[in-house]
Amino acid sequence: MRPNIISQTDGTMLFIIACSIILLLLVTVAMIYFCIKYSRKNHPVAENIHGNTTLEVTWTVLPTILVMVMFFYGYMGFKNLRDIPADAYTVKVTGQMWKWTFEYPETKKKSDTLYVPVGKDIKMEIHANDVNHSFFIPALRVKEDAVPGRTNYLWFNAEKEGRYDIACAEYCGMNHSYMYAVLMVIPQQKFDDWVKVTPAADTTKKATDSLKTTGKDSLKTSAPVVDTTKKEVKQVPDATKKEETKKDSVKK
Amino acid sequence: MANGSIAVPAGREEVVDFYKHESKHKGIMSWLLTVDHKRIGLMYLVVMIGFFLTAMTLGFFMRLEMLTPGQTLMKPQTYNTLFTLHGVIMVFLFIIPGVPAVFGNFIMPIQIGAKDVIFPRLNLLSWYLYIFGGILALISIFTGAADTGWTFYVPYSIRTTTNVSLTVFAAFVLGFSSILTGLNFVTTIHRMRAPGMTFFKMPLFVWGIYATAWIQILATPVVGITLVLVILERTLGIGVFDPALGGDPILYQHLFWIYSHPAVYIMILPAMGVVSDIIATFSKKPIFGYTPIAMSSLAIALVGYLVWGHHMFTSGMSDTSRVIFSLLTFLVAIPTGVKVFNWVASLYRGSIEITAPMLYTLCFIFVFSIGGLTGLVLGTLNTDIHLTDTYFVVAHFHYVMFGGMGLLFFASLHYWFPKMFGRMYNEKIAKLACIIFVIGFNGLYFPMFIMGYLGMPRRYYDYLPEFQTYHVIATVSSWIMISGILLMLANLLRGLRHGSTAPENPWDATTLEWTVPSPPPMENFDEIPVVTKGPYDREGLKEASLKH
Numbered sequence: 009m010r011p012n013i014i015s016q017t018d019g020t021m022l023f024i025i026a027c028s029i030i031l032l033l034l035v036t037v038a039m040i041y042f043c044i045k046y047s048r049k050n051h052p053v054a055e056n057i058h059g060n061t062t063l064e065v066t067w068t069v070l071p072t073i074l075v076m077v078m079f080f081y082g083y084m085g086f087k088n089l090r091d092i093p094a095d096a097y098t099v100k101v102t103g104q105m106w107k108w109t110f111e112y113p114e115t116k117k118k119s120d121t122l123y124v125p126v127g128k129d130i131k132m133e134i135h136a137n138d139v140n141h142s143f144f145i146p147a148l149r150v151k152e153d154a155v156p157g158r159t160n161y162l163w164f165n166a167e168k169e170g171r172y173d174i175a176c177a178e179y180c181g182m183n184h185s186y187m188y189a190v191l192m193v194i195p196q197q198k199f200d201d202w203v204k205v206t207p208a209a210d211t212t213k214k215a216t217d218s219l220k221t222t223g224k225d226s227l228k229t230s231a232p233v234v235d236t237t238k239k240e241v242k243q244v245p246d247a248t249k250k251e252e253t254k255k256d257s258v259k260k
Numbered sequence: 261m262a263n264g265s266i267a268v269p270a271g272r273e274e275v276v277d278f279y280k281h282e283s284k285h286k287g288i289m290s291w292l293l294t295v296d297h298k299r300i301g302l303m304y305l306v307v308m309i310g311f312f313l314t315a316m317t318l319g320f321f322m323r324l325e326m327l328t329p330g331q332t333l334m335k336p337q338t339y340n341t342l343f344t345l346h347g348v349i350m351v352f353l354f355i356i357p358g359v360p361a362v363f364g365n366f367i368m369p370i371q372i373g374a375k376d377v378i379f380p381r382l383n384l385l386s387w388y389l390y391i392f393g394g395i396l397a398l399i400s401i402f403t404g405a406a407d408t409g410w411t412f413y414v415p416y417s418i419r420t421t422t423n424v425s426l427t428v429f430a431a432f433v434l435g436f437s438s439i440l441t442g443l444n445f446v447t448t449i450h451r452m453r454a455p456g457m458t459f460f461k462m463p464l465f466v467w468g469i470y471a472t473a474w475i476q477i478l479a480t481p482v483v484g485i486t487l488v489l490v491i492l493e494r495t496l497g498i499g500v501f502d503p504a505l506g507g508d509p510i511l512y513q514h515l516f517w518i519y520s521h522p523a524v525y526i527m528i529l530p531a532m533g534v535v536s537d538i539i540a541t542f543s544k545k546p547i548f549g550y551t552p553i554a555m556s557s558l559a560i561a562l563v564g565y566l567v568w569g570h571h572m573f574t575s576g577m578s579d580t581s582r583v584i585f586s587l588l589t590f591l592v593a594i595p596t597g598v599k600v601f602n603w604v605a606s607l608y609r610g611s612i613e614i615t616a617p618m619l620y621t622l623c624f625i626f627v628f629s630i631g632g633l634t635g636l637v638l639g640t641l642n643t644d645i646h647l648t649d650t651y652f653v654v655a656h657f658h659y660v661m662f663g664g665m666g667l668l669f670f671a672s673l674h675y676w677f678p679k680m681f682g683r684m685y686n687e688k689i690a691k692l693a694c695i696i697f698v699i700g701f702n703g704l705y706f707p708m709f710i711m712g713y714l715g716m717p718r719r720y721y722d723y724l725p726e727f728q729t730y731h732v733i734a735t736v737s738s739w740i741m742i743s744g745i746l747l748m749l750a751n752l753l754r755g756l757r758h759g760s761t762a763p764e765n766p767w768d769a770t771t772l773e774w775t776v777p778s779p780p781p782m783e784n785f786d787e788i789p790v791v792t793k794g795p796y797d798r799e800g801l802k803e804a805s806l807k808h
Contacts, residue, residue: 013642021643021713028633035604035629039622042607043614046543054545054611055804059602064552067601068594075590078640082586085642090579139416140509142574142649146715149646153575155510156415157503160576173724177574177649177717179409181416182336185720 010088013164017149020081027074089150092163096131099124103134103141103154106183108174112203122191125199126169134160142178145191153178166193277682281782295380298780300387301366302680308354308362309749311394315349316742318342323704323738326731329723336721340407341422343719345397347410348427352434353394355665356523357441359530360476361390363672364445364469366680370773371463373454373791375783378447386440393434400426409719411520414501414512418493425491432487435480438526442476445469454772456791460554463771463795464547467554468533471561475522475529479565483519486512510575517568525564527661529557531668532599535621538675539603540796541769542618543610547796549602556595563592573644582641589639596632600625609804615767616690620671623698627667631659634709652712655705663701670694670748677752678762682779685755693751697744703737770796 045051099122100111110122124130134143136154144151145164152162166172176187194202278298285293291303322342325332334342369377377383400406404423408416412431417424449470453462462470490512492498499505501512540547547553569577569585603625614622634656637643647653678684707730712718716727723731765774772791776784 017642017646021637024637032629032633036626038604043612046610046612048611048613051611054801055609056801057804058546059549064549068598071594071597075593079587079590082640082642089642151574151645155576158576175717179719185722
């Protein structure tokens, strides 16, 4: 059984932050202590100390070992993140200004919301139509850029049913901050029923669906639905006019 | 040399400082056509503070927009333009040239006992390129301001109809200014040191400038050609970066960060040099571990070249590259740590006086440590995948850049103010401003670490309601921070007019710039000094070691 990505990433984070806090306290406390103990008032004449080789070696070697441990933890987590389980279920995702479209292998069904079965390894095949985007599920600690002209990938396994946010993390123009989509983690049976429904039936839904996000803490799961945007953004500024004309040339 | 063979009149009492020195040009032309390193340094300072305040104002409005979810003040397009310009102006016009162009120019030649830099006219040309680039950047604001972010990532920068070409061209011109300054400084440090000043008798500020100058020369051309390619891509569609024409967007990211990561070290290394000078001065003892600090500057400059890929851990770059770049990134953390440990150790058994410059420097050590340590989670592969392109990164680089270079720019300004202007400022207000600034700074940027971890992506015009508390704290703190900055600048301006006259060496410092009058005469020294001791050596100190 592979380690869970969320706990692995958070574990690495916790370890490094803990080390960091200790180091920060050491440096700050020493600094303040010296400033008081050796203030001009308490210690009017300074003493000549040019350095100390043992200390220099110590505070070069110890941090080196420490950061190599950090690197190792990061590397182990990374191996897990990048080594896609062989039997993962593949969903294709395409980013375009400013929505995500998901496509399922068997039926070629397309959707604005990502539905996946709970507890199953899912591989995302990430494409972009126009400019760079980045497929980011904060709650699952996974992210990978969508770059036009290439296919990137990531995998995850959502162990709990619920709604999760999918954000775009790479700046992509005017409505970058509205490029949210929803990940629905549902039981296998429900998923099988859903995916069988006629292909392309789901694509008529408006992109604004993706603005409904899970609300509350986006790292947690199963939160109530909250519409976070007060209103739709309708107007299209100059910056995007060119997109319409160029879009065809980019599509492969 | 600067002004031919004009010798400064002998005799300390009648020394004419460089402000009053008569040259063949009068009035404003005596500044615009000057080749004196001190005047050029001051011209950089004036313009740079203008740019800094401009970009700070842009940041102020960005924070205001972030006060509430949805529209608070402006439309998304305006917000996108604001963060682009805030980034471009801060990075290219303030943070990168800041310490080298102002203090490197004014102070470094005096610190090595020289009458000027080795190529004074080239120095003036660098200033004009800087001004030209700055003006282009300002023009681009009014002619369809770019909305790409300061990173100009393709394909967006190719496709947007905003005036990216002009903004990019401005950055290109500024690059030339930087390269020529670097060239000038490397040559100056090699050729113009006073007799007896070996490399290991140079003040650590000079070491910082030296390491930086090499990066400026070697890395800046890469971004120059990259930016030209972006312009060509936009105008001619040459297909180097545009995937629609067979180009590669990832290639752009590589080329961009090959420069822009080392640029981080261009910003911070000279500033770190200032820390060593200030700590040695105000603890009245030599810096602890002079050689390790000097060597760590070179190590950072060298390894800093090889870590650019850590900006691209989610870009689709090969997994092998990601692992190698992560490893190298950790290596660059070590010389940085060595510097911090040595600075703190320098306080040991000193006789410490917490003046305004010293307070700024101590605050720097605290704030910069937070910035550096949070860099560790970003260098780590799996955590970076979660944190990259979120507010965590925004917080991290503001702690490093603004808390690092920014605080030290202020520290340098307070430290060398008496030398540059011959006046003192109000010490109490300077310290108060520093404390207000640091409180505001932490309130502004610390919540961003939390937001980033919770999944708030950067460059977002709008955000989910759960983040609002953090955004409100950040915005309110930004007002506190700005008050601190304005108070600090007002206090300095007041010092310029009403401050008491500064003596030659108000801080009892040991480096050469404090052996000449304040402000210095035209060619700095009547006679080039002969250096016989280390930069921070003092007479009559009791020898001690760590064993006791």
